[in-house]
Amino acid sequence: MKIGILTSGGDCPGLNAVIRGAVLTGDTVYESEFVGFVDGWRGVESGEVIPLPRRKVRGIGRTGGTILGTSRWNPFHGGADGAAAVARSMEETEVDALIAIGGDGTLFTAHRLAQRGIPIVGVPKTVDNDLDATDYTFGFNTAVEIATESLDRLRTTGDSHHRCMVAEVMGRSAGWIALHSGMASGAHVICIPEFPLSIQEICDFVTARMRRQPRRSPLVVVAEGFTPSDASESFSDYELDEFGRPVLGGVAQKLAPIIEERTGIESRATVLGHIQRGGAPTAYDRILATRFGMAAVQLVHAGAFGRMVSLRGTSVVDVPLSDAIDSVKTVPRERWDEVRRLFG
Amino acid sequence: MKIGILTSGGDCPGLNAVIRGAVLTGDTVYESEFVGFVDGWRGVESGEVIPLPRRKVRGIGRTGGTILGTSRWNPFHGGADGAAAVARSMEETEVDALIAIGGDGTLFTAHRLAQRGIPIVGVPKTVDNDLDATDYTFGFNTAVEIATESLDRLRTTGDSHHRCMVAEVMGRSAGWIALHSGMASGAHVICIPEFPLSIQEICDFVTARMRRQPRRSPLVVVAEGFTPSDASESFSDYELDEFGRPVLGGVAQKLAPIIEERTGIESRATVLGHIQRGGAPTAYDRILATRFGMAAVQLVHAGAFGRMVSLRGTSVVDVPLSDAIDSVKTVPRERWDEVRRLFG
Amino acid sequence: MKIGILTSGGDCPGLNAVIRGAVLTGDTVYESEFVGFVDGWRGVESGEVIPLPRRKVRGIGRTGGTILGTSRWNPFHGGADGAAAVARSMEETEVDALIAIGGDGTLFTAHRLAQRGIPIVGVPKTVDNDLDATDYTFGFNTAVEIATESLDRLRTTGDSHHRCMVAEVMGRSAGWIALHSGMASGAHVICIPEFPLSIQEICDFVTARMRRQPRRSPLVVVAEGFTPSDASESFSDYELDEFGRPVLGGVAQKLAPIIEERTGIESRATVLGHIQRGGAPTAYDRILATRFGMAAVQLVHAGAFGRMVSLRGTSVVDVPLSDAIDSVKTVPRERWDEVRRLFG
Amino acid sequence: MKIGILTSGGDCPGLNAVIRGAVLTGDTVYESEFVGFVDGWRGVESGEVIPLPRRKVRGIGRTGGTILGTSRWNPFHGGADGAAAVARSMEETEVDALIAIGGDGTLFTAHRLAQRGIPIVGVPKTVDNDLDATDYTFGFNTAVEIATESLDRLRTTGDSHHRCMVAEVMGRSAGWIALHSGMASGAHVICIPEFPLSIQEICDFVTARMRRQPRRSPLVVVAEGFTPSDASESFSDYELDEFGRPVLGGVAQKLAPIIEERTGIESRATVLGHIQRGGAPTAYDRILATRFGMAAVQLVHAGAFGRMVSLRGTSVVDVPLSDAIDSVKTVPRERWDEVRRLFG
Structure with missing residues (x-):
């Protein structure tokens, strides 16, 4: 199986650890092959890929940014038929499934693609911690x-x-x-x-x-x-x-x-x-990101498309991509009341 | 209300943040008064206390170790009637309730004391993360x-x-x-x-x-x-x-x-x-420890003796002190299988 | 002998290490007594001092900022007779000599005071490294x-x-x-x-x-x-x-x-x-600042007023305060040519 | 001109910055070509080299260790005719001059080689700071x-x-x-x-x-x-x-x-x-190491063989390799007396 990975939206410490976690697990457990799409959806649309053999991801878990590059592109941009474009690109690049790493916009795009039959799973990313579908994300x-x-x-x-x-x-x-x-x-x-x-x-x-x-x-x-x-x-x-x-x-x-x-x-x-948002991730973020990458590959191999990985308590679970939509996680009243007691 | 705090067992980054969180909350919300027992249970037994007014805890949340000192003492040591000794000390120091910050040994002692009627709540501490009663602790x-x-x-x-x-x-x-x-x-x-x-x-x-x-x-x-x-x-x-x-x-x-x-x-x-285990705690540990300290004071004022604070997911909750006993949290099989995929 | 210390101008990591170095040396070697003037020259003018016994400086060498406070005040401000004001303040506070820690402005003021007979020595401070009178300063x-x-x-x-x-x-x-x-x-x-x-x-x-x-x-x-x-x-x-x-x-x-x-x-x-410019100084700056503080006390006890401490190579030496005046140390041509080779 | 670089002895933060500084300067100023000998003198003897084009050294200045590998080998080991072996290796690898980065042992070897006509310059390396021939070295x-x-x-x-x-x-x-x-x-x-x-x-x-x-x-x-x-x-x-x-x-x-x-x-x-001795070098060490690498290339192009780079005050100068021999720089009496005043 050949899996394509893309990172989309603002950069975030831990993106490379996700990529590494996915590639090492795929290589060790499933003998999958990996490619990375360059600069997020832009690379998906243009079919620009770089191979991701095991040795390419060695040591990157400790580094910031994304070795794949990123952009704020979106395949449905301007009313385009995004699903068709993505399907065509996957065929040309001989990619069987996609792992999309990104924020609410990217996950929404992934959701729309999954609804249209694209075999895709998501990995949530938000430096701001504002995604309700997971307790925390890396970064x-x-x-x-x-x-x-x-x-x-x-x-x-x-x-x-x-x-x-x-x-x-x-x-x-x-x-x-x-x-x-x-x-x-x-x-x-x-x-x-x-x-x-x-x-x-x-x-x-x-x-x-x-x-x-x-x-x-x-x-x-x-x-x-x-x-x-x-x-x-x-x-x-x-x-x-x-x-x-x-x-x-x-x-x-x-x-x-x-x-x-x-x-x-x-x-x-x-x-x-x-x-x-730059530079080496903390150990906490390296671990969470690695686990997310590993779990994403398992979702792909389980055929659980339309789903994304998520942290609940200390466990990495999976939830529907639709959970990431329209659900900004804001600071709740009790956390605000709590911190107010420390003011002054 | 006058509350006595003690730190017991090995030192751990975040102990001072617990103390600060407790004192600031007690001062702002409940107008409680605080003292610290010197060197853990040893100070409880000897009645050696230091006052903990608000200004004494300013800035300590960012520091390692414990300003109260610690020891591996235990009031039931050698078959002593620990509850009686603690009750007597509380009377002499005019302390109405205790907050005990410590590991499984300390929490077991707190449990025994609570069973014998001592008004005490617990804050779990373990650098090793081996307490099942909480998802994580500070340190x-x-x-x-x-x-x-x-x-x-x-x-x-x-x-x-x-x-x-x-x-x-x-x-x-x-x-x-x-x-x-x-x-x-x-x-x-x-x-x-x-x-x-x-x-x-x-x-x-x-x-x-x-x-x-x-x-x-x-x-x-x-x-x-x-x-x-x-x-x-x-x-x-x-x-x-x-x-x-x-x-x-x-x-x-x-x-x-x-x-x-x-x-x-x-x-x-x-x-x-x-x-x-030394030096300044990370932001993560400062926050968790502060929240634990704040919650412990609320337990005291709610009269929820015999209970301890605990992290579940992103929430600070409370559980019986007995949960901390005989329940070493070891690395489970699925986490081991997960990491094994990364070896070699 | 009673020595007054002041910190003046912008804050800088290492100021507290200078103070500690001075006090420990004075206490151990000369049995001097120390006070600190609050907020730089403003405290000198108003005679506001805090005692600096040995225990007051314990542990401060690792901290940023200045425990004495600082300001951009200047005793000659507005044409005032600065020397007379400083002399009067020293008499009132029973201070025998001054250690002024500051940048070019402060050192110029110290120079003017020394010329008018005030027993004062200087410690150079500049985060920007723009003082020619020393190879480097702390910060x-x-x-x-x-x-x-x-x-x-x-x-x-x-x-x-x-x-x-x-x-x-x-x-x-x-x-x-x-x-x-x-x-x-x-x-x-x-x-x-x-x-x-x-x-x-x-x-x-x-x-x-x-x-x-x-x-x-x-x-x-x-x-x-x-x-x-x-x-x-x-x-x-x-x-x-x-x-x-x-x-x-x-x-x-x-x-x-x-x-x-x-x-x-x-x-x-x-x-x-x-x-x-904030927060804990590096080890390098702690060491340099400590050595500067120690050397400043030796200057005072040697009666070498009108002089300042300075780093030359690996040695702490002393030079006239006048060396710090009108001699901004800019990046020389050879360092610019050197770095230019790395561009692009 | 083709220059061979080797790193020898214990690893030290800054080795890679020396290599980068040398290659960038050689490329920009002199159009030199570079190769690295693998694992120090062992690679010199065996003629094992890796090419060092400009892009190979990008980003390495911020990393610890040495990309060339190191060993404790020595071409004169066991009474061998080291100079002949090195000359033969240089001929085979078409290397015109050597830059040897290492401690007192390596610099002594370089000195012996230079005496026997090998075109070699040295860069001092000692984590312990025990070389008298320079104020400080990186690491x-x-x-x-x-x-x-x-x-x-x-x-x-x-x-x-x-x-x-x-x-x-x-x-x-x-x-x-x-x-x-x-x-x-x-x-x-x-x-x-x-x-x-x-x-x-x-x-x-x-x-x-x-x-x-x-x-x-x-x-x-x-x-x-x-x-x-x-x-x-x-x-x-x-x-x-x-x-x-x-x-x-x-x-x-x-x-x-x-x-x-x-x-x-x-x-x-x-x-x-x-x-x-591991991991990313401080900014201080990156700068010093970079300057040493740049200066070493200049020595080579000036034909100043038998010499090594050295820090004196704030300047990078050059001294004979023989200065590095038999001159352990120990802590002098005045620095000991100074620190003694802080004890207790």
């Missing part, structure tokens, strides 16, 4: 560790200068990275899209922290998708990207000067940006 | 990350010198740290107590790895509690500690020369030892 | 390691998406951090204030890199103080801070879209910002 | 950072359990790694071969530290080549390796039980071992 753990290490660093500068440090982390529609890195670094305020604080509440926390003895620098962690509940005009003009989503780097730089003006406490913005 | 994630980083380092030396590197990690009765760090670092053989390979099998993997192109150095990860299934005389004379358990540092140093002799491949042993 | 090594780790992470995202990553690091008048972190991470173009490339040259390097096989993502490292030699209008409107210097975060965000427009290669800007 | 900085991070971890376990932690680091004839990592981690006693303390002195420091308030765990750092000045019988029976040097892992395990017995303080030994 999130790495992002939280990097963000936390950076927040620990910002704190010492804040304390030395008696400044309020405002740090922006990833998270457009879900505040998981802000919640976790904020808890881990002992942030005094955490701003997430799900439970928007008002500017006044934020300033009140900042002021309260600064007044308490021993004096400590207020540390504010804000998810990139956060908008204050009493959003002033400054927040109405987010620069938007091609998908109409706020551009990374907007919110902390808007928030810091407002905090400084209202509280009189010198404030500085830092945008962690792309360093959160 | 394990940190240990795996440290071990993995060390294994990544050993690999380059092995590759440069064409040596077989044998690394010993923690894990007396359960091979979780070996399993996870071995998977994360791409080890070629993983030796755990649950599924003992024979020396011959280990040597076969080592030789096979060395012969395959491109030539790569064999990396063998071995849990400290491993004994080969065909244990030679060399393995029968483990040095034992006070509890009759093999002393850390025995097995890799026995295994490496045997591998070298049988395969003709130069082999070197490294014992990671105490660096696996 | 620079930490900043380069942090920047390099971040650049390593950006590279994997660039490679996966075939993007040009533009990373901005610290360095207003000197490009040392860009030079070193760029060399260490294998950047394809390094932009420093001393040897300004034109936008066209930068784009040529970027295009050349992208065209060569195997295709690799261009990585551009740019010092915050860089202006292209053919600076377009976009570069003429740097936002300036209170000292008339370009605000951190300006240049990469200007450069990336220009590169994208001219080369057709998708480009992304990242500003590392404050994470470069 | 040492990485080793100190790894050791320091491990010592920081051991400290928290020591403090929690009130134990004395004894950590053994590399350093057979020179105590540089112990000196630097001990200073950086704030160790209470540092034991180096150059200035042997007696067991009684060590125990006195340990006891003094434990008695002082606040109670802190004594941390003892010991170089592997240390022998107490009053060496008991236990220290007379070091296991020796093939070169008659004490085997790594001997001294801490001898010292800890003696300390425990004499002071009554529970003591634990940890041997850091091979993790100190």
Whole structure:
């Protein structure tokens, strides 16, 4: 059996470990052959593949990014008959089944393809941890560790200068990275899209922290998708990207000067940006990604098309690809109430 | 309400985060007062306490070890009437309830005390991840990350010198740290107590790895509690500690020369030892430990004595302390079969 | 003898190690007593001091920032008679001599005070490595390691998406951090204030890199103080801070879209910002800072006022404070020629 | 011109950066061609080479070990006419000049070869920092950072359990790694071969530290080549390796039980071992190694055979290979006196 793998959407630490896990398992257990489609769906459409023999994946589990390249392409783009295009490509490349590694968009595409008879399974990927179909995916753990290490660093500068440090982390529609890195670094305020604080509440926390003895620098962690509940005009003009989503780097730089003006406490913005999603994955993400890759190959060989791998508790299970659709996993009320107790 | 906290048994990254989570929650939500018993049960017995006001726990969530100190003491030691001693100490120190943070021994002691009417709740702690009553505890994630980083380092030396590197990690009765760090670092053989390979099998993997192109150095990860299934005389004379358990540092140093002799491949042993359990906890462990500490205080205020906090999936729940007894969580067959597919 | 220590200017990893080195040496060798002035010169002027007994400095050598606080105050500010004010404060606080830890501004102030008879010695501090009076100072090594780790992470995202990553690091008048972190991470173009490339040259390097096989993502490292030699209008409107210097975060965000427009290669800007100067110092910086602190106390006890400690080769020596004035250490031609050979 | 590169002796972080620096410079500036001899002198003797085109060295500067392999071979071994053998191999492989990267043994061999007319230049390598012919070499900085991070971890376990932690680091004839990592981690006693303390002195420091308030765990750092000045019988029976040097892992395990017995303080030994010399080099080492590789190629093209590159202050210079012979750089008296002031 010849299996084609593709990685699609934003890069994420662990993609290469998925590829390695799949290839090693396929080679050892099933004697499958593997190829990788170059740059996600774009490579599927154009039929551009690279062979993936066992030796090609040696050592890549410890590396960031994806050796296959990625893009934001989509075979149904512009109303195209995506399934026909994919089927044609598979025939040309003699690929019998597909493993698609990607986020909600990719998994939705995979679902549509499976419905049209394409033999495909999915591996969920989201740095933001916003997919309800799995407890966690790889990449999130790495992002939280990097963000936390950076927040620990910002704190010492804040304390030395008696400044309020405002740090922006990833998270457009879900505040998981802000919640976790904020808890881990002992942030005094955490701003997430799900439970928007008002500017006044934020300033009140900042002021309260600064007044308490021993004096400590207020540390504010804000998810990139956060908008204050009493959003002033400054927040109405987010620069938007091609998908109409706020551009990374907007919110902390808007928030810091407002905090400084209202509280009189010198404030500085830092945008962690792309360093959160690059580089070597943590051991946690390497393991999860490896297990996902191994399980995906088993799904293929079991003929369980239209399904995706998923983590539930400590077990890797499989669920329908449709579970990944229309189900953004946001921070629930109880986790917000929990973290609120640590503020101030 | 005045709550006494104690940490008992081997130290573990995250203990301080538990203490901080408990104190901040108690202070914010319940206006509880906290004291810490010095050096675990020894401090309970002697009534030696230190006050734990809010400012005392600021910043400690990011630090390793325990600010309270720890010991391997036990109030029932030598047939003593532990419950009476603890009750007397609580009266003298005016402590209304106890939070005991510790491993299976400590939780068993807490269970016995609860049965005798002592108002006590438990927080599970095990670097080895060998407690069945919870999916994970804090400390394990940190240990795996440290071990993995060390294994990544050993690999380059092995590759440069064409040596077989044998690394010993923690894990007396359960091979979780070996399993996870071995998977994360791409080890070629993983030796755990649950599924003992024979020396011959280990040597076969080592030789096979060395012969395959491109030539790569064999990396063998071995849990400290491993004994080969065909244990030679060399393995029968483990040095034992006070509890009759093999002393850390025995097995890799026995295994490496045997591998070298049988395969003709130069082999070197490294014992990671105490660096696996010290120092700053990972963000993952800080978060889990903080949530455990917060939940423990809620158990106390709910009067749910005789219970302990536990992680199930992504939720912190509570279970009876008796769940922690006689239930070592070993690596199950399916995880072993899974990792075996990656060997060689 | 009672010695007062102050830290002034921007914070820097290693300040606490200087303080610890001074106090431990003074305590062990000279039986000196120490106090710290709060928030730099501001504390000197107001006479706000905290005692610095031996136990107060235990463990601080491993921490970032400064336990004394810092500010950008200056006793000669606004034409004030700084020497008189400092002398009065020393009398009130019964301080016999001062150790001033700071950058060129602070050292210039110390020089002026010494000329007016104040018993003061200096310890040089500059994250940017732009002081000619010493081979290196503490903080620079930490900043380069942090920047390099971040650049390593950006590279994997660039490679996966075939993007040009533009990373901005610290360095207003000197490009040392860009030079070193760029060399260490294998950047394809390094932009420093001393040897300004034109936008066209930068784009040529970027295009050349992208065209060569195997295709690799261009990585551009740019010092915050860089202006292209053919600076377009976009570069003429740097936002300036209170000292008339370009605000951190300006240049990469200007450069990336220009590169994208001219080369057709998708480009992304990242500003590392404050994470470069916060958090735990590297071992290198802890050692250098400790040695500087120890040597400063020896200068005080030798009565060598008006002098500062300095690293020459592997030796800590002392030089006149006047050496630190008007002598910005920029990247010399031979280091630029050297790194140019690695471009493209 | 065709240049052959070899790496010889123990592996060391930075070897690959030297190779990369040489190849990139040779390619860009001189249009030289490069080959690598496999496994050091063994490959020179057997004429086993691998081509080193520019693309082969891309990205390797960030990796540990050596892509060329290494061994402890020596062409003069057993009285052989090494120069004739090397000359013959160079002729067969059409190599015009050699760059030998290695420690004192390798540099001595290179010196002998140069004296016999072989066109060869040297690059010094020593993790232990024990070569007098250069201020520092690559690898040492990485080793100190790894050791320091491990010592920081051991400290928290020591403090929690009130134990004395004894950590053994590399350093057979020179105590540089112990000196630097001990200073950086704030160790209470540092034991180096150059200035042997007696067991009684060590125990006195340990006891003094434990008695002082606040109670802190004594941390003892010991170089592997240390022998107490009053060496008991236990220290007379070091296991020796093939070169008659004490085997790594001997001294801490001898010292800890003696300390425990004499002071009554529970003591634990940890041997850091091979993790100190493997894995990714620090930015510092990548830069130094890159500069060394670049400079070595320039020496070759200048015909400066019989010379080696060297760091003096911040400059890369060149010195005769004979400077590397018979000149072990040990810790000098003033550095020992300096660190002694921090003990206890």
